[in-house]
Amino acid sequence: MRNLNGSGSPLLDLRNVGKTFSNGVSALRDVNLTIREGDFLSLLGPSGCGKSTALRLIAGLTTPTTGALDWHKALGGDCTGFVFQEPTLLPWASVFDNVWLPLRLRGVSREKAAPAVSELLERVHLTGFENAVPRELSGGMKMRVSIARALVTKPRLLLMDEPFAALDEITRFKLNDDLLELWQDQRFTVVFVTHSVFESVFLSNRIVIMAARPGRVSGEMTVDAAYPRDEKFRISPEYAAFCLRASEALNAAMNSASEPHGH
Amino acid sequence: MVIETLPARLDPEEAKRVRQERLERIGSWLLPLLIMLFAIWLWDRICVWNEIPRYILPRPHVVAQTLYTDAALLFGSLLVTLKITFLSLLLAVIGGVGLAVLFTQSKWVEMSFFPFAIVLQVTPIVAIFPLINIYVDNQTAKLLLCSWIVAFFPILSNTTLGLNSVDRNLRDLFRLNGATRWQKLRHLRLPAAMPYFLGGLKIAGGLSLIGAVVAEFVAGSSGQSSGLASRIIEAGYRLNAPRLFAALILISLTGILIFLVLSLVSHLLLRRWHESALKQER
Ligand SMILES: Nc1ncnc2c1ncn2[C@@H]1O[C@H](COP(=O)(O)OP(=O)(O)O)[C@@H](O)[C@H]1O
Numbered sequence: 237m238r239n240l241n242g243s244g245s246p247l248l249d250l251r252n253v254g255k256t257f258s259n260g261v262s263a264l265r266d267v268n269l270t271i272r273e274g275d276f277l278s279l280l281g282p283s284g285c286g287k288s289t290a291l292r293l294i295a296g297l298t299t300p301t302t303g304a305l306d307w308h309k310a311l312g313g314d315c316t317g318f319v320f321q322e323p324t325l326l327p328w329a330s331v332f333d334n335v336w337l338p339l340r341l342r343g344v345s346r347e348k349a350a351p352a353v354s355e356l357l358e359r360v361h362l363t364g365f366e367n368a369v370p371r372e373l374s375g376g377m378k379m380r381v382s383i384a385r386a387l388v389t390k391p392r393l394l395l396m397d398e399p400f401a402a403l404d405e406i407t408r409f410k411l412n413d414d415l416l417e418l419w420q421d422q423r424f425t426v427v428f429v430t431h432s433v434f435e436s437v438f439l440s441n442r443i444v445i446m447a448a449r450p451g452r453v454s455g456e457m458t459v460d461a462a463y464p465r466d467e468k469f470r471i472s473p474e475y476a477a478f479c480l481r482a483s484e485a486l487n488a489a490m491n492s493a494s495e496p497h498g499h
Numbered sequence: 500m501v502i503e504t505l506p507a508r509l510d511p512e513e514a515k516r517v518r519q520e521r522l523e524r525i526g527s528w529l530l531p532l533l534i535m536l537f538a539i540w541l542w543d544r545i546c547v548w549n550e551i552p553r554y555i556l557p558r559p560h561v562v563a564q565t566l567y568t569d570a571a572l573l574f575g576s577l578l579v580t581l582k583i584t585f586l587s588l589l590l591a592v593i594g595g596v597g598l599a600v601l602f603t604q605s606k607w608v609e610m611s612f613f614p615f616a617i618v619l620q621v622t623p624i625v626a627i628f629p630l631i632n633i634y635v636d637n638q639t640a641k642l643l644l645c646s647w648i649v650a651f652f653p654i655l656s657n658t659t660l661g662l663n664s665v666d667r668n669l670r671d672l673f674r675l676n677g678a679t680r681w682q683k684l685r686h687l688r689l690p691a692a693m694p695y696f697l698g699g700l701k702i703a704g705g706l707s708l709i710g711a712v713v714a715e716f717v718a719g720s721s722g723q724s725s726g727l728a729s730r731i732i733e734a735g736y737r738l739n740a741p742r743l744f745a746a747l748i749l750i751s752l753t754g755i756l757i758f759l760v761l762s763l764v765s766h767l768l769l770r771r772w773h774e775s776a777l778k779q780e781r
């Protein structure tokens with residue numbers, strides 16, 4: 237079993253982070269958040285509350301207009317993996333080549349990369365599909381390739397932006413299970429963006445609830461249920477209780493959003 | 500690619516669909532062929548019914564005969580025209596792709612030079628040719644330059660469009676992985692531009708032939724060229740309509756062949772991944 241909520245050492249602090257786009261949209265305001273090593277942290281909130289923006293800030297794809305990100309360990313871009321909402325694969329490249337890509341861009345040859353790529357493909361249950369191209373795969377399989385690609389560099393931090401939102405529920409459950417298994421095995425830290433209460437509760441040990449207009453953190457809860465979590469957890473009263481709490485927190489956040497906020 | 504296998508038993512609707520598909524497949528080459536044969540027959544009849552002399556409109560079999568008897572002359576000329584066509588197409592590919600890559604490396608370069616490419620494109624080549632005629636001595640170089648100007652623009656504009664239409668997330672992915680400019684070009688932009696480039700190539704293939712023929716026409720009137728166009732001019736002067744028609748048919752067939760070959764190349768390169776090359780599933 238794995239250490240839970242808050243026992244990991246801090247990895248990254250967001251201090252009073254704000255982001256205003258050039259069109260005047262204030263996507264994030266005064267966000268304070270600590271990500272700890274080993275966390276499976278979900279950012280839960282309605283559409284438009286700045287979840288993607290927060291993730292892109294952490295990834296270094298954009299910079300904050302106010303506040304700062306403090307890394308406690310030197311973690312360059314090299315040690316973060318990113319999974320987009322769409323699989324975002326190279327459509328002309330085989331599954332193998334897609335997973336190889338991050339290593340290839342770091343100058344690792346096909347032969348040198350092969351063991352790592354094959355191992356990850358096995359972990360995401362895609363052995364035998366090395367030579368398929370993305371259009372020959374189902375939505376779930378494409379997402380598996382995308383996850384394998386994000387993990388091939390053995391990142392310490394994995395950022396995921398609503399990766400399963402477009403999948404059907406059965407596929408999503410399966411991918412949830414597989415993701416948790418990978419997380420427990422390989423001990424990376426996850427920041428997982430979702431708008432699904434059920435998904436966030438099933439996966440995470442910490443849920444950060446966000447509200448919109450302007451995007452901000454409105455609350456946080458811990459899900460101190462033991463890992464590994466499986467189908468039994470999904471139907472347990474414990475799970476239902478956590479879901480209820482998260483829903484209430486989310487509702488509160490959304491109601492507070494409709495009040496006029498200091499503009 | 501999913502291999503098509505027919506299940507052992509088909510329901511009637513599926514069977515009907517398969518029959519329909521087979522019929523369409525046969526029809527797609529049989530119908531044009533029939534229409535073509537009919538048109539040739541009609542051409543022949545019109546000649547006979549109206550008693551048109553062969554120096555005005557020769558009957559089809561006379562043209563076919565000429566194609567055979569003048570083969571040495573005509574195919575020799577065809578070779579000359581083909582040489583110009585393919586050389587200029589090759590240069591158009593090099594120039595078009597090269598410029599497109601340069602353009603995407605710097606917005607400033609694109610902003611500065613793209614208008615000139617457009618000027619070159621919209622000015623009728625026939626109007627520029629007298630200038631080229633004055634400045635360039637070498638006959639082949641003259642024709643090449645002319646044909647190149649006509650052919651390179653679709654490649655340039657299509658490839659530029661393709662290089663710029665890369666998925667935003669894929670761009671971010673490359674950035675996150677610290678890709679160099681060259682890596683982005685090699686592994687992302689060039690492959691993404693491939694379908695666009697091939698579309699441009701198909702157009703440029705036809706245009707380079709047109710460019711070569713037009714250039715020959717302008718140059719040939721001063722009696723310096725030996726390509727198919729000059730055979731046409733010559734035949735026109737001598738009222739040798741059968742040879743004129745034979746040369747014309749050779750040019751058309753060449754154009755069709757170029758198009759088919761480039762379409763095949765495009766299909767082979769894209770068939771695994773690009774929508775345009777996928778078999779339509781109903
Ligand atoms: N590049 C951008 N330029 C301008 N506005 C943006 C940009 N990206 C996001 N926004 C705006 O910022 C707000 C938050 O967006 P986003 O972070 O994508 O929210 P979420 O992922 O929670 O749906 C939205 O109102 C969106 O329209």
Ligand SMILES: [Mg+2]
Binds near residue numbers: 287288398
């Ligand atoms: Mg989003």
